[in-house]
Amino acid sequence: MADKTCLRWIESLLAALACWGLGLVTYCLLGVSPDFPALLLLAACTFLVYTLDGELPFSPEDRTSYSVLRLAPVVVGAVVAVLGAVLTFRREALFVIAVLAATSMLYMLPILPGRRRLKELPMAKTGIVSIGWGFSTVLIPALQSADVSVTAVLWLLAYRIAFLAPNILASDWPDRSSDLEAGIRTPANSLGTPQFMILCRGAAASAAGIALVCVIGGYFPVWIMADAFGVVISGAIIGSRMRQYPTRYRLIIDGIALWPLAPALISQFSF
Numbered sequence: 001m002a003d004k005t006c007l008r009w010i011e012s013l014l015a016a017l018a019c020w021g022l023g024l025v026t027y028c029l030l031g032v033s034p035d036f037p038a039l040l041l042l043a044a045c046t047f048l049v050y051t052l053d054g055e056l057p058f059s060p061e062d063r064t065s066y067s068v069l070r071l072a073p074v075v076v077g078a079v080v081a082v083l084g085a086v087l088t089f090r091r092e093a094l095f096v097i098a099v100l101a102a103t104s105m106l107y108m109l110p111i112l113p114g115r116r117r118l119k120e121l122p123m124a125k126t127g128i129v130s131i132g133w134g135f136s137t138v139l140i141p142a143l144q145s146a147d148v149s150v151t152a153v154l155w156l157l158a159y160r161i162a163f164l165a166p167n168i169l170a171s172d173w174p175d176r177s178s179d180l181e182a183g184i185r186t187p188a189n190s191l192g193t194p195q196f197m198i199l200c201r202g203a204a205a206s207a208a209g210i211a212l213v214c215v216i217g218g219y220f221p222v223w224i225m226a227d228a229f230g231v232v233i234s235g236a237i238i239g240s241r242m243r244q245y246p247t248r249y250r251l252i253i254d255g256i257a258l259w260p261l262a263p264a265l266i267s268q269f270s271f
Contacts (some may be wrong), residue, residue: 026156046136
């Protein structure tokens, strides 16, 4: 039980690091100066959301054991993060954050008709998480900046959602039985293994295709193709290990979400 709780916290920390890193990459791709306090708050909010989802007594598919002592600091941290966001983010970014916060509450809490959570709607879990990550790592940093191309932001939003889709799809694979018992339908527990692998690889291929279109269209520098190499790695790992998807490969794929930091930082120090 303790090992599973520790793993949950490690995954929350990796998610926070990925949010911080991908937000920084957004600033690099858009050619604007990073807002580091905003990035830090986004990472903290991501950690809190992932941890809260696992600690709440309404999440039997995730929760290992319910503990008020573990939940209390998370709630306090959430209040502090809200106050920090109000003082840090621009009005447009705050609006998106408010939408994400409301969606997170619907996602985690049984407040829909029939005491259902948003994640319990058929196939809703994967889509909500993918779009949430796209908004957190692309749209909010872009709204914190001035004089950015709307077209470039929309292309980057589509690319990042596609980039993260294999990761989000694969993260549901080890949980497919517990999700199903909790009434949560995802591609992982609704499709056969071959079809699911095709879906993951297709998402990876679409991300690489969008990156290529962005380079050809002149929206982003050519190093976005090196960024897209990370999703190719994810597709290869998922394709080769899906049938025996152990915990270590889940953590590896979570770590690959940080890959875009490498080409982004190299590009910044090279010019």
